[in-house]
Amino acid sequence: MKAYVREAINRLQAESREPFCAYLYDLGGIRAHVRGMRRYMPERTGLFYAIKANPDRRIIEALLPLIDGFEVASAGELLKVREVSGSVPVLFGGPGKKEAELEAAIRHNVSYIHVESLLELRRLIRLTQGRSEPVRILLRMNLRTSALPQTHITMGGRPTPFGLDEELLDEAIAVIREEGRGAVRLCGFHFHSLSNNLRAELHAEMIELYLRKAEEWMERYRLDIEIVNAGGGFGVPYDDAPPFDWALFTSLIARSEARKRLARVQLWFEPGRFLVANHGYYAAEVIDIKPSHDRYFAVLRGGTHHNRLPASWGHNHPFAVLPAERWAYPFARPEIRRGKVTLVGELCTPKDRLHADAEVELLRVGDIVVFEKSGAYCWTISHHDFLGHPHPKFYYLAEGNDHATHANMDN
Known part of the structure; x- marks a missing residue:
């Protein structure tokens, strides 16, 4: 201490x-920690704070000038951010968005909505018909793989209520192109498969998998995506285990072959616990x-x-x-x-x-x-x-x- x-x-x-x-x-400690993290981040990467970890207004204010934006998972969290800043970029996630929350996301000018189901996609298209500008979306994907690290909480690579199974991507792309033309714009993919992973090498391997999948889908569906949001899940040990090695992780990302092939695509991270715990x-x-x-x-x-x-x-x-x-x-x-x-x-x-x-x-x-x-x-x-x-x-x-x-x- x-x-x-x-x-x-x-x-x-x-x-x-x-x-x-x-x-x-310790607001000073949080700010110093985030400044240190940013020094290691490769080009065309972004850092967002997932406020579910701690939505205290003073913490949001302390982080505001240091990060690229905030990730929220409810209309209530969205309003907490908008009370601090009306213009900071906001990513809106969550597996059960109600129509009123989707309307609030549009009204409060969120930057991207993480779409987590076909029904949610169709509801959003219905709400956004006739707008002058399409709503920008990322499809949250649940990969069919056993190659993900195992942690205390896992939200991907297994049956979960989070995201779209990759087998449903064909249908999601068809809905966007046939029903959502002019209403929504697919800007990329969102992944968030686990929580509190402590092993930097395994986390980098997981990001490599995300990038390879995004590359595969870009080719298959002839997509021009802008963003791969790799979520959070960077761990903090509550025992004597070694801490997550951010410097090692970012160096592995910088050397990633898939990252080099997708050099024009923004790679975003949205940690919560790792910034403030x-x-x-x-x-x-x-x-x-x-x-x-x-x-x-x-x-x-x-x-x-x-x-x-x-x-x-x-x-x-x-x-x-x-x-x-x-x-x-x-x-x-x-x-x-x-x-x-x-x-x-x-x-x-x-x-x-x-x-x-x-x-x-x-x-x-x-x-x-x-x-x-x-x-x-x-x-x-x-x-x-x-x-x-x-x-x-x-x-x-x-x-x-x-x-x-x-x-x-x-x-």
């Missing part, structure tokens, strides 16, 4: 009258430590209603302990030394766990447990109002210093 993050949490807890519970987002922290004060059947449990002011990712993915979330010296009571302060403890939340369910059997040197009531790598899919996917506990506070660390600005937000 960075020293200025640690210092900010200690200061904020000291100022708090209630047991401390907050998210801290490492720059978010969920800090929760220990409010009790109790023994039970020869095990120890530390109860936190917080839990899975604030950070559901570890329960959702079934992992132990990485954390650090920040000691706090204040203790206002005349009786002994509960603690555990050099032992194992399970970190749980304040909810009335045994599933409210963030880390099981963690080894700690010293943990006391009043100390702060800081769950690192909490910038993505933590607050957003959580059941915030279960049991009616107060929401955490949100703080934002500015670039170049440890000053934390505060906002009460219901994201």
Whole structure:
């Protein structure tokens, strides 16, 4: 954990009258990370942020000048982006777009719609008949292959609700040419087959497959496409596994033979987690430590209603302990030394766990447990109002210093 993050949490807890519970987002860290990523990116590649990972307005604002646009998966996400910028390029995805969402996408001038089914394609054509300009689309494809890397979440190369099976491409092209003339314009293909892949070599091989498929379809259907959107799926480890090697990945892409053959085609990436996960922290004060059947449990002011990712993915979330010296009571302060403890939340369910059997040197009531790598899919996917506990506070660390600005937000 960075020293200025640690210092900010200690200061904020000291100022708090209630047991401390907050998210801290290091906006400077996010921006520095993205600048570093861009230095490695080959020519004619684009970087979009998939805001499903974390749609916090301050994060969108921080990324706005550094990336090529945003990927959204609902009308609600679209409006979050448009509240920040009315002109930034937006890609609109999602497997179940309602007509009202397609209308909103057109009204709010999205750059491209990722079409995921034949029915969705026909609905879009119906909505766009008579427009002066066709709506630009990418067909999201689900490849029939076993050559994709296997991860915790897989959305392609198997039966899923995502995208068009490649066997349906003949029909999709026919619908575009026969029914959608002047209404939609096919600009390329979109692929997003997996989530949280940690192996750069395998990810590059997957992109090579995407490019070869796009090249094959361009020749077969006599298409002049502009874009291959290779999606996201770049991983962040929540254990001791090595991180995704972005420099290696981009160097492999730069040497790709298929990429060289499609040199005029834009190759886009739309990561979410990889941009923000490492720059978010969920800090929760220990409010009790109790023994039970020869095990120890530390109860936190917080839990899975604030950070559901570890329960959702079934992992132990990485954390650090920040000691706090204040203790206002005349009786002994509960603690555990050099032992194992399970970190749980304040909810009335045994599933409210963030880390099981963690080894700690010293943990006391009043100390702060800081769950690192909490910038993505933590607050957003959580059941915030279960049991009616107060929401955490949100703080934002500015670039170049440890000053934390505060906002009460219901994201």
